[in-house]
Amino acid sequence: MSSAAALTWFARHELRLAWRDWLAMMTAGRRGRKRAAVIGLIAFAAIMHLPTYAVIGRFADLEAPLDKSTLIVITATIFLAWALMLSQAIESVTRVFYARADLDLIMSSPVKLANVFSVRIAAIALSVIAMALLLSTPFVDVLVIGGGIRWFAAYGVVVAIGLSAAAVAIAVTIMLFRLIGQSRTRLVAQILAAVIGAGFVIALQIAAILSYGTLSRFAVLTSDAAAAFAPDTGSIVWWPARAALGDGEALLLLLAGGLVLLGTVMAIFSARFAGTVITVSANAIPGQQASRTRAFRAGSRQQALRRKEFVLLRRDPWLMSQTLMQLLYLVPPALMLWRSFADSSAAIVLITPVVVMAAGQLAGGLAWLTISGEDAADLVATAPLPASRVTRAKIEVVLIAIGVMFAPLVLALVFASPLQAAVTAAGVIIAAASATAIQLWFRVQARRSQFRRRQTSSRLATFAEAFSSIGWAATGALALAIPMTALITGLVTAGILAATWKISPRRE
């Protein structure tokens, strides 16, 4: 087989793996679900057109030349999409380094590793772009229907920023590896991947709160100050926005720029990429030393379980990155709360849904890790204590962790508004308990390392958890604004929970 044929063959192999990986994620690895997954996906995409229309339908008529404020909003939106793609690409690159399933085979084969890893880098870029195209479809469709075919150029922008996001992700990850070593890179890259996307939105919100006392990031983007600070309308900075609006020249330049960037990164880093992978494979994961040595502690069996869970949660890099992201989301409302001590703004009500939503989402992740993600399931099952007490200890861990994380915010809220503090505390408890209950009803036996794919084991549980958190967040906000309507949203959310319980799998 010639070198070119071998590379084509390897590219096909990579694409097939990526396709099957994606399919397994959609179907939770069950063959019979393929048709249901495709139908569900089409239905979901169709339904997504409605909220998308509500959000961006009014922008479909936009045409060049645009004023600075509009250019800023479109560019910031494209930058947010780029940040999210970068986050996904960093995660993919890290996975290639550390998922060793086929690396031994590839590395022991008689092929030029730099070429093989060039293909793998291209496959990462392709999968990032494919996912972004899929997610952007409802947005572009709505703009095309409302504003004409010129908006199809937005797909080109997605491809261009996908190429550059993959290139930057590879460069950043390999440089991290060189700078801080393999074990730290894994942790730092995971945290980076988790916070990059959220960071931009949060930074805008913080700026909006500090300048305008509102959580809306558009307040900053459409402000006179931003317009005064931004470059002229002819600047290169606005190329992505102009390309999205159908400027063919800007689009071609953007695509060329993305391709050149990825090509350069491939040329510079392919050989290093192979070297980095070899280093990781050869050394495996170095055994980290425990922070300190102390005597065995006395206590009940449940205390032993709780202690173990807390240690594992503390040492879980995925959980750390997720928690950090949730805590970052709490920074804007906390900032708003701090400002409200001086200025009694009505916008402080917005804190409650954000906090309740964050508590529900975080509790869902914690509950999956403690209840389903039990690495020594046989050990715990053969221990001399009833299964109900094991479950209780694990639920206690989730609720204690949520309590510790959210109590300071609720306590601070007491000083600004005792009623709102009480509603927020109730919302946090109910949202956390609901998310934990859903994880309990849909528990599966899994390893903690499968946390990233926890949603594949049950789509129903994932949706129920999201709807429950959103429902309780809305109920909390309405309880403060229009109490009677809170009763309705509360009952609807409780109904969703009851229905979820009813259709949860039966257990032995």
Added chain:
Amino acid sequence: MMPQESALQVRGLTKRFDRLAVDALDLTVRSGEFYALVGPNGAGKTTTLRMVAGLSRPDAGSVAVFGIDALRDPVAAKQMMAWVSDEPMIYDKLTPLEYLEFVAGLWGVDPVASEPAAHNLLVSLGLEPHLHERCEGFSKGMRQKVALAGALVHDPRLIILDEPLTGLDAVSARHVKGLLGDRVRSGCTVIMTTHILEVAERMADRISVIASGRLVAEGTLTELRQQNGHNDTSLEDLFIALVNVEAAAA
């Protein structure tokens, strides 16, 4: 002379998955003996032991551990047992000492006794240089030794091991065999499945051969030879003969 109290008594144990995995099995393991369970792949050895350990519920039959009905009072039965599977299940983010502290805590062992016991066990298994390292970088053999130490740290009266020597190097295997031998000599009962017939031949007081979920033969090596009329044959030859007869009968 062999002690006669039964550590494990299994009667009519039955389990069906897609097919019958364990078929009305009767087994009696005496207290203080080393009992080996051998059989071809899919014979029902692991399924049987998982039911004894309380990891799976039988469709029919009874399990008694030192006279305690393990199906009615699983907590009391589990207090006396330890289970080690062929795939060591430990926590990557804990050190061996932290893992043993957790296991001892689960079994309610006083830390005054469990801490030195844990230390001694890990040292005797050659893990002293790794006491404070997290298990995530350990080889399969090291993980298996940590799991075994966890099974022994609460001083169980009955140890059930499913292929415990899988993945161990020769030195580690000798350590493990020595440790198990010491436990049996101190009165503990060991039940072990193994595909390494020489180990069963050398270490076990009694051996049972299981095929298609049924007990095909049981006894000391001498008794097995006598039952089959081959006085000089090895366990491997006996095993193949017994399994072939069972396969032909099925």
